[in-house]
Amino acid sequence: MKIISDRLILKEITWEDLGFIHELHSIPEIDEYNTLGIPKNVDETKEVIRPDIEDQKSDKRKKYCWIVSTIKTNENIGLAGMSLSADRFNYGELYYKIIPEQWGNGYATEVTKALIKFGFKTLKLHRIIAGVQTENTRSRRVLEKAGMTREGRHKKILPIRGEWKDNYHYAIVEDEYVENL
Numbered sequence: 001m002k003i004i005s006d007r008l009i010l011k012e013i014t015w016e017d018l019g020f021i022h023e024l025h026s027i028p029e030i031d032e033y034n035t036l037g038i039p040k041n042v043d044e045t046k047e048v049i050r051p052d053i054e055d056q057k058s059d060k061r062k063k064y065c066w067i068v069s070t071i072k073t074n075e076n077i078g079l080a081g082m083s084l085s086a087d088r089f090n091y092g093e094l095y096y097k098i099i100p101e102q103w104g105n106g107y108a109t110e111v112t113k114a115l116i117k118f119g120f121k122t123l124k125l126h127r128i129i130a131g132v133q134t135e136n137t138r139s140r141r142v143l144e145k146a147g148m149t150r151e152g153r154h155k156k157i158l159p160i161r162g163e164w165k166d167n168y169h170y171a172i173v174e175d176e177y178v179e180n181l
């Protein structure tokens with residue numbers, strides 16, 4: 001399942017991407033607002049991505065994870081994903097990570113818009129959600145630029161480096177979706 005936007009191509013991950021994903025997850029700025037923590041070794045990263053790769057064989061897909069690369073230079077610049085709810089709720093939860101050297105180029109916003117389009121147009125979802133640590137201002141801005149609305153705050157729900165952090169809950173529902181926002 002490949003997704004193409006103006007400047008980016010999103011390809012589903014394979015085991016060949018393990019090295020890039022491990023390096024990405026090992027960058028402190030990438031982990032700053034994340035509950036995963038810096039992986040101790042590559043085997044830990046392997047276990048993180050195993051469910052995503054195994055799900056690719058399922059005929060009832062529930063998890064998607066893509067490597068994000070630039071069309072122009074074919075450089076890997078990040079990772080994005082979407083997990084689906086039980087069928088009766090029909091929603092998906094998205095996430096994204098972009099290497100720090102490429103921050104501020106609008107790539108995360110482009111990825112988020114592409115995932116929202118994929119969710120509503122291809123998967124026919126009813127609702128798409130995302131969670132963001134309340135201090136992650138860059139990511140909040142990305143979700144807002146992509147047309148998502150802040151619906152609420154979950155207090156002290158994220159375990160991050162020994163502290164409980166708050167999480168903002170964002171969403172967009174199908175009748176709010178505007179293509180080419």
Ligand SMILES: CC(C)(COP(=O)(O)OP(=O)(O)OC[C@H]1O[C@@H](n2cnc3c(N)ncnc32)[C@H](O)[C@@H]1OP(=O)(O)O)[C@@H](O)C(=O)NCCC(=O)NCCS
Pocket residue numbers: 029030031033095096097098099102103104105106107108109110131132133136137138139141142
């Ligand atoms: C969050 C993240 C994906 C943003 O990637 P990006 O490609 O730089 O995002 P974009 O360029 O599309 O948009 C960033 C926006 O944040 C704004 N911004 C940058 N620094 C900021 C700051 N300190 N405070 C507030 N806004 C900031 C930018 O100006 C831009 O908004 P604008 O277009 O209105 O000017 C990237 O920082 C990242 O990978 N972080 C680590 C992983 C992560 O936190 N993922 C999200 C989990 S919810």
